[in-house]
Amino acid sequence: MNFSSLLSMISGLALAGGSAYVAKDYLDGQTVANSPVGPALVEVVVASQDIAFGTALTAQSLTTISWPADARPAGTFTDYGALLPDAGKPPRRARRAIAQGEPIRASKISNFGEKVTIVxxxxxxxxxxxxxxxxxxxxxxxxxxxxxxxxxxxxxxxxxxxxxxxxxxxxxxxxxxxxxxxxxxxxxxxxxxxxxxxxxxxxxxxxxxxxxxxxxxxxxxxxxxxxxxxxxxxxxxxxxxQPETEAAPERVRKTVLIRRGTEVSETEIR
Structure with missing residues (x-):
């Protein structure tokens, strides 16, 4: 094989490899472009433990989970800042019992320092x-x-x-x-x-x-x-x-015969 033929073969292989790489890159790009995009997520504050009625909210009783932004429940919170008090300030408290994993809703908690009663x-x-x-x-x-x-x-x-x-x-x-x-x-x-x-x-x-x-x-x-x-x-x-009363026994009727001459009569003895 002369040098010219060897050069032509190498050039052909290089061209084929380049074409395959370009084609693969194009197909990968199309796959990414056509793949469905996941929903946008947002961090929602939930209870990390059961919070009883009247209990103050603390950093230990709260955590966050990812939640689809379009399905975020009304009245929920996305950060701790709106729930935890500044240093030395009174806390928010639970107006209702809140279960572990339940989103913290504004309707279930008090304002900062607000008294919580059964009312x-x-x-x-x-x-x-x-x-x-x-x-x-x-x-x-x-x-x-x-x-x-x-x-x-x-x-x-x-x-x-x-x-x-x-x-x-x-x-x-x-x-x-x-x-x-x-x-x-x-x-x-x-x-x-x-x-x-x-x-x-x-x-x-x-x-x-x-x-x-x-x-x-x-x-x-x-x-x-x-x-x-x-x-x-x-x-x-x-x-x-009361048990059902038994029927009274039938009373025995006693009689006596009275004879007056040729007449006979029957009289009841009471």
């Missing part, structure tokens, strides 16, 4: 009212904040004793001075605070003076609508417990 947990046009209870009248102490209960009134004496349900599906917002809905330990309380409307509050105030109030816990899946219930008396309970 801020009430529904619109509702009131908080306390009921005196004991272990016997408060389901043995198993009533906790966040539960729903019915309130029963028992009044009267002896055979005239009666019970009536005066309130249904009332939300418990406090047990004694505890309003933390994360509480799951039973305890004997002296008062239970429930959420009521103004009209229900009037009924409850009268009922406390009229007799003894008892609470019944509602099932979590129980319907929220009220079912009208009639009052029940001790006579009704005793009537349902």
């Amino acid at each position: 801020q947990t009430l529904s619109p046009d509702h009131r908080a009212m306390a009921i005196k209870v004991s272990a016997e009248t408060a389901v043995g102490g198993f009533v906790t904040p966040g539960d729903s209960v019915d309130v029963l009134l028992t009044q009267g004496r002896g055979a005239d004793l009666k019970t009536v349900t005066i309130l249904q599906n009332a939300r418990v917002i406090g047990v004694d001075q505890d309003a933390n809905q994360e509480t799951d330990k039973p305890g004997v309380a002296r008062t239970v605070t429930v959420e009521v409307t103004p009209e229900e509050g009037q009924r409850l105030a009268l009922a406390q003076r009229a007799g003894t109030l008892s609470l019944t816990l509602r099932n979590l899946d129980a319907p929220e609508e009220e079912v009208p219930l009639d009052s029940i008396g001790l006579r009704d309970v005793l009537r349902t417990l």
Whole structure:
């Protein structure tokens, strides 16, 4: 092979390699251009641990996670600066219990230094009212904040004793001075605070003076609508417990025959 042929072969190989490289670079560029672009992300502040009602927000209780910017929940925060106080200043507090991993929303936290009480947990046009209870009248102490209960009134004496349900599906917002809905330990309380409307509050105030109030816990899946219930008396309970009376035995009829001459008559002996 002469030098001219060798040079031509080398030139051909170089040209082919260059063409392949250019083609590959072009195809890679097209692939990148046509690939879908991921959604824009933003850092959202969430709870790094469970935050109980009334607890102050701290740097240890907060963290951030990436969140699609277009789907960011309303009222959330993207930095700690709006949540943590300056040095020496009062903190923000949780108005509601916040679960670990839950985004921090403006509606669930107080302003800096704002007092947090159960009043801020009430529904619109509702009131908080306390009921005196004991272990016997408060389901043995198993009533906790966040539960729903019915309130029963028992009044009267002896055979005239009666019970009536005066309130249904009332939300418990406090047990004694505890309003933390994360509480799951039973305890004997002296008062239970429930959420009521103004009209229900009037009924409850009268009922406390009229007799003894008892609470019944509602099932979590129980319907929220009220079912009208009639009052029940001790006579009704005793009537349902009495066995059916047996029929009185048939009385034996005794008679005597009286003869007067040719006439005979029969007379019953009583």
